Amino acid sequence: MQKPHLVWVYPEPAQERLDAATWLVTTQELRNSGWDVTLVSRSRTDNGQQTFRDTDIYFIGQPDVYLFSTVLFHIKVIIFLLKAWSSIDIIMFHQMSAPWIFPLKLLRLLSGKRKPLLLMDTRTVPMDMSTLKWWLRGSFELLMNRIANIWVDGQTAITEPMAKAVKIPPEKLFGVWPSGVQVKRFAMAQEKREWPQPDEAIKIIYIGSMHNRRNLMALCHAVEKANNAGLKFEMVLVGDGWERPDLENYAAQTAGRIQVLPPVPHTEIPQLLGQAHIGALPFPDEEQFRVSSPIKLFEYMAAGLPILATHIECHTSVLGNEEFVFWAYGSLMEDLCMALEAIWHARVELGMLGAESARSADQWSWSTSAQKLNAALTALLVKNGIGVLPAVLATRQTDLVSKEA
Structure with a gap:
């Protein structure tokens, strides 16, 4: 046959x-x-x-x-x-x-x-x-x-x-x-990652579309507000879309704390994730996000990253009560700031949480x-x-x- x-x-x-x-x-x-x-x-x-x-x-x-x-x-x-x-x-x-x-x-x-x-x-x-x-x-x-x-x-x-x-x-x-996710391919990101010391900046990464519905500008404002409050964060946004010029203009005013990079070949994504400490998914509670299954969530997990995510169905259905996720219970800047504050207070545990994230990726x-x-x-x-x-x-x-x- x-x-x-x-x-x-x-x-x-x-x-x-x-x-x-x-x-x-x-x-x-x-x-x-x-x-x-x-x-x-x-x-x-x-x-x-x-x-x-x-x-x-x-x-x-x-x-x-x-x-x-x-x-x-x-x-x-x-x-x-x-x-x-x-x-x-x-x-x-x-x-x-x-x-x-x-x-x-x-x-x-x-x-x-x-x-x-x-x-x-x-x-x-x-x-x-x-x-x-x-x-x-x-x-x-x-x-x-x-x-x-x-x-x-x-x-x-x-x-x-x-x-x-x-x-x-x-x-x-x-x-x-x-x-x-291709678990083995993204697991290599864990090999060269250096977790931050208590007084060093925590590096956040977002990879994906830069359309304005993705809530990336609110995340940028939250990162800057956290830095102004004495916390230490850096962020890299990688991708393309309608909002990219506005994000680049904003990033230019942050003294390098926020960077906006163009899309990279898929083979280079694990290397980028290996330089980060947190994977970000700041999407608002809208239907196109609620009903989705975001690839980048699984790639962040396989790369051994703790997750900053909004508390919406496409995230909760995967992450549930996992300890390696830091929830933003809304998509406003204030909600994201609260999640960043929780990350900062847990900074000495990020390596352990990243290992838990990587183990959970196997089922996805x-x-x-x-x-x-x-x-x-x-x-x-x-x-x-x-x-x-x-x-x-x-x-x-x-x-x-x-x-x-």
Whole structure:
């Protein structure tokens, strides 16, 4: 029996995304579990089969022209899918690809075949509806979710709250698979870290998007207020986004206590985390954050960092009552200041708390997450009477046994 063939359509340039591990590492794990996975991604430079970060990807080269590049990419995706049609068991895609993928089910029904099956994976809800461009995009994504609830063969989501937020019917939801981390790769950050002496500055790091909804400016003000009160903190913000120029202007007034750096290659992130003492997640209590599963949380943990986080669902569902997290019970500057004060008073314990954080990361590996996706994909095949390799079934059964335990 042949391996089940999954074609996974990712309409963003994987080479440039901070969260590319979601697709790259999960693809590797699924292949290790007995799947034949074709990951299709957009690229500004490459065409055809390439290897990027140890993962074979089929790139479709496109110019970076808003909307036009998306349309052209998906036309080429459809041509690619039609050429491989008879070999594909499942086509997995996201909201942005839905208008082009949805009609393929009608083609399948007209042909009288049972496959390829269509599975839509939802990992985001609209982040910002304040401008016309983002309102249109957000409205489009929500419309795609509503159509998918009726039309596709199955769905997956990043978290249970996400599945509820987009109202996925229980009979359509085949699984939830959260973000994860490559534990061994990020564990190397612990090797060269030097924890601060009682009179030295505690170094905070944030890596990720710098859009203004992320609450980074409030965190900057909190760090400066703490320093003005006699505490010692330094902070590095790494990433890009709309708010980056404002953050750079503010950082320029802090005598080097706050630095804003551009995005770095994923391979350099463990080294940056090794120079820090605290990982920061200052997000406000808004739906797009509540229903998410932040990759950086797991990377901070695997790197052995205690966490400064706001007390919202996406953080509490992972961290619970862990002692290595310092909660901000709100997203205002004052709330963040209270968390910084707690960190300062616990500064002699940061090394011990970091070790606890690293131990907790083991249960949030990409391998564990991929097992959940494997179980969802296998369940979709089984429900539709499509044969599955014994190795794939065995992986699913192992996952089910671990859940029951």
